[in-house]
Amino acid sequence: MGRRKADEAVFDGRGFAASLPLAPGVYRMLNAEGTALYVGKARALRNRVGSYFNATPKPTRIMAMLAQVARIEITVTRSEADALLLENQLIKSLQPRYNVMLRDDKSYPFVLLTKEDWPRIAFHRGPRATPGRYFGPYPSAVSVRETLNLMHKLFRLRSCEDSVFRNRSRPCLQYQIGRCSAPCVGLVDAADYADAVRRAALFLDGRSGELGDELTAAMQAASEALEFEQAARLRDLIATIRKLQARQYVDGRNADLDVLAVAMQGAAACVLLLAFRDGRNLGTRAFFPKTNGEDSADEVLAAFVSQYYAEQPPPAEIVLDREIPERELIEQALSEHAGRKIELRASVRGERAAHLELVRRNAELALATELSSSAAQQARVEALRELLGLAEAPSRIECFDISHTMGEATVASCVVFDAAGPVRAQYRRYNIVFDKSSGIEPGDDYAAMQQALLRRFRPAAEGEPDIVLPDVLLIDGGSGQVAQARGVLEDYGITGVALVGVAKGPERKAGAETLLLPDGREVQPGAASPALQLVQQVRDEAHRFAITGHRGRRQKARATSRLEDIAGIGPRRRASLLRHFGGLAGLKAAAVDDIARVDGINRALAERIWASLHGLAQAGAEGQGEG
DSSP states (O other): OEEEOOOSSSOOHHHHHHTSOSSOEEEEEEOTTOOEEEEEEESSHHHHHHGGGSSSOOOHHHHHHHTTOOEEEEEEOSSHHHHHHHHHHHHHHHOOTTSOBOOOOOOOEEEEEEOSSSOBEEEEESOOOSSEEEEOOOSOHHHHHHHHHHHHHHHOOBOSOHHHHTTOSSOOHHHHTTSOOOGGGTSSOHHHHHHHHHHHHHHHTTOHHHHHHHHHHHHHHHHHTTOHHHHHHHHHHHHHHHHHHHHSEETTEEOOEEEEEEEEETTEEEEEEEEEETTEEEEEEEEOOBOTTOOOHHHHHHHHHHHHHHHSOOOSEEEESSOOTTHHHHHHHHHHHHTSOOEEESOOOTHHHHHHHHHHHHHHHHHHHHHHHHHHHHHHHHHHHHHHTOSSOOSOEEEEEEEEETTEEEEEEEEEEETTEEOGGGOEEEEOOOOGGGTOOTTOHHHHHHHHHHHHHHHHHTTOTTOOOOSEEEEESOHHHHHHHHHHHHHTTOOSOEEEEEEOOGGGOTTOOEEEOTTSOEEOOOTTOHHHHHHHHHHHHHHHHHHHHHHHHHHHHHHHHHHHTSTTOOHHHHHHHHHHHTSHHHHHHSOHHHHHTSTTOOHHHHHHHHHHHTTSSOTTOSOOOOO
8 A cells, every 4th residue: 555645735636646556456535634535446546547637628526626635545456356345445434525425324134044053033134243144135124024924934943032932931823823843842853953944044045946956855855764744844845935936037047136227316316226036026225325416327326336235245147227337347346256256237138127127217216206305304494594593504403302211221312414314323322420429310301411412512612623513403392401501502602503492382292392492582383384394303303312222221221230239149140140041031031940040049049039020129138148
């Protein structure tokens, strides 16, 4: 990796480019503050970077970018395909201002097959922290649930949580309706269950042909061994799989493909994905990449393909609604990354062409819907500007809310909206800490609001860089909460923030809220007011985010502290109990005799644990020393 820097006052781009090698690599254009403006790849760095600084006319967007360039950094790579992969990684990490960017969405749903003695199959969304195999991503939660429904019918794998699995004494309803083999109570032996898990993985991998052949051989073997009941079950399983295969052929063969189309209006774009795995139609998903002024549909689709499939496993075939720049390079890079051949096709016939037309039409509809909702959002922002008497429409709105249960596990939330809607990456939660020595008691909403606001605005008052202040600050509450917020802003000398209280209406009726405006007025805009609709949207999101955080903190506190509050239960015994019963829920469901069987727990302590967990005794009663 090399770093070359010209004079930041006047960057000599032409001279810099002339010094670069003709090797493939990635270049990063930076402004005077060192912020990335653009990340690009090149077959020959000298030629590509030099093309920005020649006399050829360039789009306004590119000229605006070049005017800010203070230096350029490069990384030489082994091949152009490596450059493409590195480019995608840097775009994701640096988020340059002038690149087309696929908005980061960590909510893709997967099918999870856990890695344990008795694996379970389950819906999964979020970080892949649980050991096991993840199949997907699927376009929607519905397609995952349909797949799980099919897997339970075919392979009868368990879906229950480990805490339930370890504490069952009889089969559950899933066994009764033929959707689970009841490994929890030993109604299936380990070898047969492991075979079912392996076959399920084959099916999810799209290898149903191989699975069908294996099952046929197993059926014949069972028949020859006179195990006719087993042979009949395998026969029915084979028939179901063959029936699925007969319905799932696309153009005469099992398909493992994605179909992509892009629709654009100005600089707004929608990429629609239709996914097939093993011929099964998994449905569609719409993406709205951030184009940053790029108005070429070809470039947007190329950026989407390279960025999306750098993160998600690509199918063998990707059908596109148009030719994209550097298709062969992207195809090569994806193939190398996946370790198998990936084909990008833009010219198709037959059923694939019909799928492509369907996707193209739905991309246009999805974009129109998104733009109409964006227009409505802009109208609400403008209405709020008029209501508050601001010179310009607010570009950043923050809202604070407090959530607790009778003072327990108090959490404050801060949500952020811009002109386009919620900016979830900038949401924050604050765990409120109460200090009795200073007179702050649990349940004091005013003190909780003050503490959250102090933590939010202290960095700005202390001059920390890159702290962005809101144009409008919404406080979910009445005059008391607003007074706390005003005091914090005044103490820190923060000005230019329009402070608005949102007081609930009679009987908490939506649309009857009273707004406490910065000039001291109290107004009730009414349910039909676009300004109030925006305030309600932001306030409701703050409430949702706060209560979700509160519930999580409350559950964690109850799960970790209830046992430790019992005399005689220390970290070792607590860990032993939770490990034995698979968690607090399993322990709570256990009888006293079961608890007493755990190493280090005698009968008296087991009775005390049971009583405490069921609210029948004081957790701190006298007892044995810490284990």
